[in-house]
Amino acid sequence: MSTHRASSRRFRLARLPNSIFAFLLVFMVASLWVPRFFTPGNLSSLLLQSSIMIILSVAMALVIIAGGIDLSMGSVLSMCGVIMALCMRNGLHALVAIGIGLAIGALFGLLNGLIVTRLRVPPFIATFGSMGIAQSLANTLSGRRTIYWESGSHSSLVDLLKGDVVHIQLGPESSMVFYIPFLVVLTAVVVGGVIFLFRRTVLGAYVHAIGENEEVARLSGIATRSWTTLLYVISGALAGFAGLLMLIRTNSMQPTSGDWLEFVAVVAAVLGGNALEGGKGSLVGAIFGALTLYMVRNALALKGIDTSVTMVVIGAVLVIGMFLNALATRHEKKLSARAETENA
Amino acid sequence: MGKLLEFRNISKTFPGVKALDDVSLDLNPGEVHVVVGENGAGKSxxxxxISGVYAPDRGELLLDDIPLGRNTPKIAEQHGIAMIYQELSIVPELSVMENIFLGHEIRRGILIDRKAMDKRAEELLASIGVKVSPGTLVKNLSIANQQMIEIAKALSKNARVIVFDEPTSSLTDAEIKELFRIITALRGKGVGMFYISHRLEEIFEIGDRITIMRDGRKIATAPIAEMDMGKVVEGIAGRRIENVFQRHFPAKGEILLELKDLCGERFQHVNxxxxxxxxxxxxxxxxSGRSEVVRAAFGIDPYSAGEVLVRGKKMPRNNPQRLAHEGVAFLPEDRKREGLALSLSIRENAVISALRRLNPLTIVDGRRERATVRDFVRKLGISSPTIEKLVHFLSGGTQQKVVLAKWLITEASIFIFDExxxxxDVGSKSSIYSLMDELVGLGAGIVMISSELPEVLGMSDxxxxxxQGRIAGEIDREEADHVSVIQLAFSQTSASQGRSLQ
Known part of the structure; x- marks a missing residue:
């Protein structure tokens, strides 16, 4: 009995996403090595900076665990943001604008889902195609220009969301201001909601089953096509939501603001232990993946290192993370092999 | 007592193949109905x-004497029909409980009721006597236990009809015993079971009735007590197989392959x-370490001490290319994963290891390639209209022959066969045996790993x-019989326990 318990504890340790270790490592190194890193102000702004990527990575992780990929995320973000901004420029109430933006994001997700599940187009190609469509819609609608709107009663919601929930002045310098913006709270609520759905409803088990082996899922009586479609809808809506965050943060909207974000999301998800072949991974892992990436970026910027080096470091973090991942898997296999021979 | 399930004059045609031709069959409650036949006989x-994956072209399926009409996996499931597939249908990253209830979770509103599922899973596992905690991840279980999870999954859906498709092909003897115990328990509960297997010995142990299929037609259905092995084999093959294991014994030559005191993680001092x-x-x-030894010898896995000699020459470690170059061919157990590229054709698979030899100028000589492959296809009796057919579409036996062709083309002379x-199926088996016999006739040496005792006894010199990772003994053909091999296979176990006690 005691060996049984020991082995299950071992496995639970191995179940923790590796990105948490990567996160802690980078956090400690940055705290010791970068002078202004470990300050209330910087940590607050780090949370704010990474909130958009956290949303996208969670959405990406969902799709990746199910064996798919959503490359249209970045451009759907841009497109939805542009549409919301245009709505508000034309005097629509912010709530209506947000509703329209999210609905269009979900609609694009539905389109992706249907193309993947009904037309049997590989997700990489299908979402690559809709990436082009969404991007050119964003460009056309905005005339390739940044969109502003006049502040008024209709946009008061956006102004409100731009503010902070908590704002504590700990010292005279700006780095000593600890604040939690509404955006971060909003992000936490949405991500918490998705994780809740993933863990407490059938969603999590189905996503894993579909990603591991769609045939097995189908034979278990799961309506795999509908569930897969739903995942892309969630992903599209979350991309739209990320567009909203972008719009609030910059108080304007550029049609290029989502450029390349889908790739960063893939990197964050992979860093979080989500294998691209599907079937395994975790949403929490993806969140820490995103946090790690932004922390690296933030620390390098504070250190005054050229931003073009950032991608080199991030690439290295990714490769090293993958290497550690492989090591952990090998170790785990050895453990379970040993457990089996002990049992036999 | 009414029939639980009945097949009435069912036919099914696929493009180019009549998979089922007017087949009628039934299943009683509490019965184990064995179905045997070669690959492609129509069992699957x-x-x-039955499970609703295919719809019949003609005929009907009756459940409790009522025609079922339209059938889909979902409908079949609702009627209590469950399948235990040969390829396990479980999700490794999910827990035991999540796997058991996958697709029919116990819910409260839209939320999953983990407590209720945990309790029910515990009950189900206890009812079949499996000691696994519902929260364990399935990837951490043994194959046998994974299969038990599938049975629990079937029971959780109140299955009345369970189809076992080659359930024992990857189980050890002890695990098979465990499975049979569970099947017996299910029989007592009135569950009707179809049991498909290639292992003829076990069907007499577990079956009540047997149906023999061949080429999409039913050959016979009879109570198992009225059948014997000879009749079954004859029915499957459609001819009387006198002696499957035909051996000639050529003069023995030099030592081709030698392992000297090889030690590794899961084997010690193997000579x-x-x-x-x-x-x-x-x-x-x-x-017991059989596969591990040959994998290490071929250079796939590392070993810690000892030597591998090919024709007296010491081989480097971890270098399968070198061994292949020296004429050693390794035919792994898992053909699909390690032996063949399924999406390539027969020709492409056959020449993949010999491209350099066939095309010394590194310019692919298509005509020569095709001629060589055709030659081997004919010699091996590979039944395919064209050498461009994708390996994916071939039966297991034919795939095995393609692997063989691949190595023969490289002019290998030492063959390691893992299972x-x-x-x-029986027909392909006997042609593989006669091939092995021919190979040694041509001066090759063969190492054959096998779990099938008749095969080991029939084929080996x-x-x-x-x-337990050691060579427990070496027996000559003349002295070998079931008893001596089994005694050795178990002997070391008690010996090593004795040692550890000292």
Missing amino acids: TMMKI LNVRAGEIIGLAGLVG PTRGI RIYVMA
């Missing part, structure tokens, strides 16, 4: 019609040798028996 098609013209059987229980006939 039949089971897929063995193969001469030209010899078939060496490597027997032992699953898990050469697992999961292939000498038998090495492994137990």
Whole structure:
């Protein structure tokens, strides 16, 4: 009995996403090595900076665990943001604008889902195609220009969301201001909601089953096509939501603001232990993946290192993370092999 | 008592093949109905019609004497029909509980009721006597336990009809016993079971009735008590097989392959040798280290001490290319994963290891390639209209022949077979045996790992028996019989326990 318990504890340790270790490592190194890193102000702004990527990575992780990929995320973000901004420029109430933006994001997700599940187009190609469509819609609608709107009663919601929930002045310098913006709270609520759905409803088990082996899922009586479609809808809506965050943060909207974000999301998800072949991974892992990436970026910027080096470091973090991942898997296999021979 | 399930005059045609031709069959409650036949005889098609994956072209499926009409996996499930597939249908990253209830979770509103599922899973596992905690991740279980999870999954859906598709092909003897115990318990509960297997010995142990299929037609259905092995084999093959194991014994030549005191993680001090013209059987229980030894010898896995000699030459470690170059061919157990590229054609697979030899100028000589492949296809009796057919579409036995062709084209002379006939039908088995015999006739040496005792006894010149990672003994053909091999396979177990007690 005691060996049984020991082995299950071992496995639970191995179940923790590796990105948490990567996160802690980078956090400690940055705290010791970068002078202004470990300050209330910087940590607050780090949370704010990474909130958009956290949303996208969670959405990406969902799709990746199910064996798919959503490359249209970045451009759907841009497109939805542009549409919301245009709505508000034309005097629509912010709530209506947000509703329209999210609905269009979900609609694009539905389109992706249907193309993947009904037309049997590989997700990489299908979402690559809709990436082009969404991007050119964003460009056309905005005339390739940044969109502003006049502040008024209709946009008061956006102004409100731009503010902070908590704002504590700990010292005279700006780095000593600890604040939690509404955006971060909003992000936490949405991500918490998705994780809740993933863990407490059938969603999590189905996503894993579909990603591991769609045939097995189908034979278990799961309506795999509908569930897969739903995942892309969630992903599209979350991309739209990320567009909203972008719009609030910059108080304007550029049609290029989502450029390349889908790739960063893939990197964050992979860093979080989500294998691209599907079937395994975790949403929490993806969140820490995103946090790690932004922390690296933030620390390098504070250190005054050229931003073009950032991608080199991030690439290295990714490769090293993958290497550690492989090591952990090998170790785990050895453990379970040993457990089996002990049992036999 | 009414019939639980009945097949009435069912036919099913696929493009180019009549998979089922007017088949009628029934299943009683509490009965184990064994279905046997070669690969492609129609067993799987039949089971897929029961589970709603295929719809029959003609005929009908009756459940409790009522025609079922339209059938889909979902409808079949609602009627209490469950399948235990040969390829396990579980999700490794999910827990035991999540797997058992996958697709029919116990919910409260839209939320999953983990407590209720945990409790029910515990009950189900206890009812079949499996000691696994519902929260364990399935990837951490043994294959046998994973299969038990599938049975629990079937029971959780109140299955009345369970179809077992080759359930024992990857189980050890002890695990098979466990499975049979569960099947017996299910029989007592009135569950009707179809049981498909290639292992003829076990069907007499577990079956109540037997149906023999051949070429999409039913050959016979009879109570198992009225059948014997000869009749079954004859029915499957459509001819009387006098002696499957035809051996000639050529003069033995030099030592081709020798392992000297090889030690690794899961085997210790292994000494063995193969001469030209010899078939060496490597027997032992699953898990005794047989596969690990040959994998290490071929350079796939590392070993910590000892030597591997090919024709007296010491081989480097971890270098399968070198061994292949020296004429050693390794035919792994898992053909699909390690032996073949399924999406390539017969020709492409056959020449993949010999491209350099066939095309010395590094310019691909298509005509020569095709001629060579055709030659081997004919010699091996590979039944395919064209050498461009994708390997994916071939039966297990034919795939095995393609792997063989691949190595023959490289002019290998030392062959390591790991379970050469697992999961292939009787007809293909005998042609593989005669091929092995021909190979040694041509001066090759063969190491054959096998879990099937008749095969080991029938084919080997000498038998090495492994137990717990050691060679427990070596027996000559004349002295070998069931008892001596089994004794050795188990002997070391008690010996090593004795040692550890001292």
